Amino acid sequence: MSRPVRAEINLAHVRHNFALANQLAAPGQNVAVVKANGYGHGAVAVAKALGDIAPAFAVACIEEALELRRAGIQTPVLLLEGAFSAEEIEVAQRENFWLMVNNPVQVNMLQQAELASSENVSLIKVWLKVDTGMHRLGFEPGELTGVYRQLKSCSVVAEEIVVVTHFACADDVNNPKTSDQLALFNKAYQSLRDNNADTETIPVSLANSAALLAWPETNADWSRPGFMLYGNSPLLAEHEDAKKLKQAMTMKSEVIAVRTISAGESVGYGAQWSATKTSKIATVAMGYGDGYPCNAKVGTPVLINGQRCPLVGRVSMDMLTVDVTQLNQVAIGDEVILWGEDLTCNEIASYANTIGYEIMTRIPARVPRIYST
Numbered sequence: 001m002s003r004p005v006r007a008e009i010n011l012a013h014v015r016h017n018f019a020l021a022n023q024l025a026a027p028g029q030n031v032a033v034v035k036a037n038g039y040g041h042g043a044v045a046v047a048k049a050l051g052d053i054a055p056a057f058a059v060a061c062i063e064e065a066l067e068l069r070r071a072g073i074q075t076p077v078l079l080l081e082g083a084f085s086a087e088e089i090e091v092a093q094r095e096n097f098w099l100m101v102n103n104p105v106q107v108n109m110l111q112q113a114e115l116a117s118s119e120n121v122s123l124i125k126v127w128l129k130v131d132t133g134m135h136r137l138g139f140e141p142g143e144l145t146g147v148y149r150q151l152k153s154c155s156v157v158a159e160e161i162v163v164v165t166h167f168a169c170a171d172d173v174n175n176p177k178t179s180d181q182l183a184l185f186n187k188a189y190q191s192l193r194d195n196n197a198d199t200e201t202i203p204v205s206l207a208n209s210a211a212l213l214a215w216p217e218t219n220a221d222w223s224r225p226g227f228m229l230y231g232n233s234p235l236l237a238e239h240e241d242a243k244k245l246k247q248a249m250t251m252k253s254e255v256i257a258v259r260t261i262s263a264g265e266s267v268g269y270g271a272q273w274s275a276t277k278t279s280k281i282a283t284v285a286m287g288y289g290d291g292y293p294c295n296a297k298v299g300t301p302v303l304i305n306g307q308r309c310p311l312v313g314r315v316s317m318d319m320l321t322v323d324v325t326q327l328n329q330v331a332i333g334d335e336v337i338l339w340g341e342d343l344t345c346n347e348i349a350s351y352a353n354t355i356g357y358e359i360m361t362r363i364p365a366r367v368p369r370i371y372s373t
């Protein structure tokens with residue numbers, strides 16, 4: 001018998017979520033974002049599951065892109081932070097990686113780059129990032145036309161350059177910042193258009209998951225959904241389309257001990273929680289070393305035999321403890337669900353002062369991913 005911790009991943013749900021993203025993006029297309037190991041779900045498995053329906057994938061760095069290539073995935077891969085060295089530009093030509101261009105150093109590297117000498121090289125499809133208010137990466141709106149021209153004259157850069165921005169507050173449907181960013185973007189884009197021939201194709205990419213769901217006016221040639229593909233809502237408030245998402249991951253374990261303690265006795269490190277009455281405590285093989293948030297509060301729900309029971313005591317590296325006094329029957333080997341379809345990862349995050357994104361991307365390699373299709 002092996003330790004019972006496992007992340008069960010339903011790839012049919014990922015496909016369902018991508019199909020929903022496609023409906024929302026139509027007639028635009030979606031780059032499926034699989035950075036950070038597919039938000040913890042396994043980038044290769046997710047990319048293979050979407051292989052016939054995703055026109056491109058996006059990752060954070062070239063190592064993640066090469067992992068997809070090593071697994072035999074031939075689809076174009078967008079590097080969201082672009083190239084970090086001249087060598088990466090050469091690799092991008094050979095591997096058909098698309099490069100985000102975020103800063104003048106990257107423009108300079110593309111200007112210096114030479115066409116790789118081999119049969120199977122492609123010109124690099126470049127995505128040019130404009131900073132409209134996120135203030136993280138990208139050029140000033142006023143710099144767009146100039147940088148676009150510089151890129152157009154690079155011998156390694158493909159004809160069509162996608163112009164991109166990224167929203168800071170799209171998860172909040174009441175926040176006017178998204179409309180402000182969109183207006184800034186449209187102004188810069190219009191000025192770029194005015195400076196180029198009407199016949200020139202200049203595709204646009206705007207929306208992340210939240211914008212795709214909640215801000216239809218940000219629909220463009222390309223959207224870039226990530227989080228929603230894994231089935232949790234990226235939005236702060238409830239939303240009709242977000243309700244159609246299906247959480248792909250169920251984090252499971254088992255009860256590995258049960259005991260009864262008296263009033264006044266404590267549980268776990270630091271003796272931080274004490275029973276106020278005679279209580280039955282179940283120990284579960286799941287800890288922060290498996291990606292369960294260490295600062296999950298007392299009362300965080302844990303599903304044991306399908307019933308919500310409160311976490312008590314401090315989460316350990318390999319275990320956590322749950323008050324199961326309310327359950328009639330609980331025994332070693334009983335099934336425990338830490339998050340899944342009936343208990344979303346977002347809900348767990350809300351008890352741990354974090355976000356679902358962080359919980360999913362922090363699941364370490366020691367947790368086996370078990371796939372179903």
Ligand SMILES: *Cc1c(COP(=O)(O)O)cnc(C)c1O
Nearest residue numbers: 033080166208209224225226227
């Ligand atoms: C991560 C990322 C996305 C995907 O965002 P989600 O909120 O996961 O949909 C899109 N665009 C860029 C530039 C990103 O870095």
